[in-house]
Amino acid sequence: MVLQKSIDPQRDKLQGVNINHLQNAASQLPIEFALGAATGFSQAIAGLLWVRTDEFFDKGDYDAIIPMVRIITWLDPHNIDVYETGAWHLDYNFTDTDQRSDRRYIPVAIALEEEGIKNNPDVPELYADLAFTHYFRKTADFPKAVEWYKKAEQIPGWDVTKVGHGLAHAYVACGEIPEAIAQWKFVIAQHQLREKTITDKGLQYAEHNGEQIAVKNLYETQQRYIWRKTQTQPPVDAGFSAKVIRIAPMVFVVSGTMNGVGTKTFNLATGQHGPWVPTDGTRVEIRLQDASYKVPNSATFSLNNNVSNNTTIMQDSASVRAGKWQKRIDMSKDHFGALSMYSFTAPKYTLQVWYNPSDPNSTPPNVGDRFGWVGEGVTDKNYLDAGGNIPGTAGGNIPGLHIITKTFTLTRDDVMGDGLKTFN
Numbered sequence: 561m562v563l564q565k566s567i568d569p570q571r572d573k574l575q576g577v578n579i580n581h582l583q584n585a586a587s588q589l590p591i592e593f594a595l596g597a598a599t600g601f602s603q604a605i606a607g608l609l610w611v612r613t614d615e616f617f618d619k620g621d622y623d624a625i626i627p628m629v630r631i632i633t634w635l636d637p638h639n640i641d642v643y644e645t646g647a648w649h650l651d652y653n654f655t656d657t658d659q660r661s662d663r664r665y666i667p668v669a670i671a672l673e674e675e676g677i678k679n680n681p682d683v684p685e686l687y688a689d690l691a692f693t694h695y696f697r698k699t700a701d702f703p704k705a706v707e708w709y710k711k712a713e714q715i716p717g718w719d720v721t722k723v724g725h726g727l728a729h730a731y732v733a734c735g736e737i738p739e740a741i742a743q744w745k746f747v748i749a750q751h752q753l754r755e756k757t758i759t760d761k762g763l764q765y766a767e768h769n770g771e772q773i774a775v776k777n778l779y780e781t782q783q784r785y786i787w788r789k790t791q792t793q794p795p796v797d798a799g800f801s802a803k804v805i806r807i808a809p810m811v812f813v814v815s816g817t818m819n820g821v822g823t824k825t826f827n828l829a830t831g832q833h834g835p836w837v838p839t840d841g842t843r844v845e846i847r848l849q850d851a852s853y854k855v856p857n858s859a860t861f862s863l864n865n866n867v868s869n870n871t872t873i874m875q876d877s878a879s880v881r882a883g884k885w886q887k888r889i890d891m892s893k894d895h896f897g898a899l900s901m902y903s904f905t906a907p908k909y910t911l912q913v914w915y916n917p918s919d920p921n922s923t924p925p926n927v928g929d930r931f932g933w934v935g936e937g938v939t940d941k942n943y944l945d946a947g948g949n950i951p952g953t954a955g956g957n958i959p960g961l962h963i964i965t966k967t968f969t970l971t972r973d974d975v976m977g978d979g980l981k982t983f984n
Contacts, residue, residue: 613625613628613629613632616628617649617653625646625649626650626668629642629646629672629861630861630862633646633672633675633676633679637679637680638679638680640676640680640683640685640686642676643672643673643675643676643680643686644673644676644685644686644689646669646672647669647670647672647673647676647689647690647693647694648669648693650665650666650668650669650672651665651666651669651693651694651698652698656874656891656893656894656901656902657893657894658890658893660874660875660876661698662873662901663849663873663874663875663952664867664868664871664873664901665867666694666698666699667855667856667858667859667954668859668861668867669694670690670694670859671858671859671860671861672861673686673689673690673694674690675861677690681715682715682716683715684712684713684715684716684717684718684719684723685712685719685722687708687709687711687712687715687723688708688709688712688718688719688722688723688726690708691704691705691706691707691708691709691712691726691727691730692705692709692722692726695708696726696729696730696733697921699952699953699956700733700916700919700921700950700952700953700956701950701953701954701956702730702733702734702918702919702950702956702958703734703956703957703958704953704956705726705730705733706727706730706731706734706736709723709726709727709730710727712727713727720747720750720751720754720767720770721766721770721773724743724746724747724750724774725747725770725773725774725777727743728740728743728744728747728774728777728781729920731743732781732920732933733918733919733920734918734934734958735918735933735934735958735959735960735961737781737785737933738785740781741778741781741782741785744774744777744778744781745778747770747774748771748774748775748778751767751768751770751771751774752771754767755767755768755771779828780828783828783829783831784828784925784928784929786831787828787831787929788928788929788932788933788937790831791831791833791929791930791937792930792931792932792936792937793937795936795937795938795939796819796821796836796930796931796937796938796939797819797939797940797941798818798819798915798938798939798940798943798944798964799817799818799819799883799940800816800817800818800819800915800940800942800943800964800966801816801817801942802814802815802816802844802913802943802966802968803815803816803982803983803984804911804968804970804982804983805980805981805982805983806974806975806977806979806980806981806982806983807980808892808978809892809975809976809977809978810890810891810892810895810902810904810975810976811888811889811890811891811892812888812889812911813886813887813888813889814846814878814886814887814889814911814913815878815884815885815886815887816844816884816885816886816913817883817884817885818842818844818880818883818884818885818915818964819838819883820838820839820840820841820842820880820883820927821836821837821838821839821927821930821931822836822837822839822841822924822926822927822929822930823835823836823837823839823926823929823930824837824926826926826929833929836930838882838883839924839926839927840879840880840881840882841879841880841924841927842879842880842915842922842923842924842927843877843878843879843880843915843919843921843922844877844878844880844885844913844914844915844922845875845876845877845912845913845914845915845916845922845951845952846875846876846877846878846887846889846911846912846913847873847874847875847911847912847913847951847952848872848873848874848875848889848891848909848910848911848912848970849871849872849873849874849909849910850871850872850873850906850908850909851906851907851908851909851910851969852906852908853871853873854954855952855953855954855955856954857954857955869900869903870903870905870906871903872901872902872903872904872905872906872909874889874891874902875952876889877922891904904972904975904976906972907971907972908969908970908971908972909969909970909971909972909974909975910967910968910969910970911967911968911969911970911983912951912965912966912967912968913965913966913967914945914951914963914964914965914966915963915964915965916935916950916951916961916963917931917932917933917934917935917937917938917961917962917963918933918934918935918958918961934958934960934961934962935961935962935963935964936960936962938962938964939962940964942966943964943965943966944962944963944964945962945963945964945965946960946961946962947961948960948961949961949963950963951963951965968983970983
């Protein structure tokens with residue numbers, strides 16, 4: 561025990577930590593776990609604790625999860641699965657009754673993944689996971705995704721499909737098409753090189769399959785880069801509108817109109833296409849949050865988790881069908897006072913709705929052929945924002961990005977009041 565104390569630097573780094581959280585989490589564990597860690601079996605005990613943490617996930621005992629992950633990564637800072645899976649759970653599996661993820665935990669999830677990278681700087685999978693799971697998929701901060709994919713590509717052993725393909729897609733989402741084309745060419749060369757140098761048949765097949773996918777993506781990107789220069793002009797009027805109706809306390813119907821225009825046929829070789837017609841499939845994002853809330857540029861993963869019980873953030877999306885979109889949002893089932901997911905303790909709130917043409921989750925390719933890479937082919941007389949800022953991020957910006965957005969300001973009475981009330 562004396563030797564373990566002298567060689568375990570983490571024991572001397574507990575200053576400033578809320579030790580009550582540590583004790584509360586540890587109190588749920590058999591005594592042999594604590595004894596095992598004290599006598600020098602830190603990694604083995606960390607593995608057992610990770611199994612126990614999975615039980616907490618299954619039981620929905622989320623309050624115990626963050627302290628457990630904190631303890632495990634202290635005991636074994638090189639357990640990659642804990643960082644990746646723990647951050648995934650924070651991003652996706654802390655949800656309300658309608659399966660909307662708790663957006664308060666996203667900065668914490670990113671902080672956990674960044675800590676994993678700091679402790680394991682030679683593991684490219686962690687960089688790629690941060691780029692894709694958290695920035696590309698969860699926050700749509702595509703410039704950040706590019707940044708972390710590029711870092712992953714500098715680490716020996718990086719996966720061409722996971723990292724190389726991901727970086728090319730992130731370049732496209734940023735509207736950096738020449739960079740995306742160059743990346744696809746680089747990826748193809750990497751697949752071909754690795755296919756020649758490996759002997760395992762299964763790995764050879766994987767590389768060949770990745771190469772074929774990259775070739776297809778390169779061709780499509782090159783051709784669209786040619787044709788979209790002419791097909792996106794003049795810009796289409798999005799005809800965007802949005803209104804909010806409170807139908808009960810903390811229950812809203814958010815709806816509006818949106819001209820999603822595309823074509824059913826487009827010949828990439830010649831640029832010939834059918835008529836541009838109303839097309840389903842674009843998506844509008846909806847975000848309600850405390851008016852004073854700002855997404856933090858950085859966070860720290862700790863026993864205290866740095867998540868305020870007095871902060872309310874909700875994000876959802878609506879699909880456009882026949883030029884209209886609508887979403888019923890019920891937050892009343894997750895309001896149980898100041899400790900709930902939607903505490904509604906702030907005096908004012910913003911409800912922002914937006915359409916981002918560069919987001920592949922919001923724009924089908926046949927609509928992008930008319931609207932452009934970053935919205936250069938779409939305009940709106942009332943709600944066009946050409947500032948390049950990506951809503952819901954800590955400052956993500958894409959030069960030239962045109963989004964369509966409208967923001968409502970609500971008071972706490974507007975949110976908590978009874979009866980019908982319309983906001984235009």
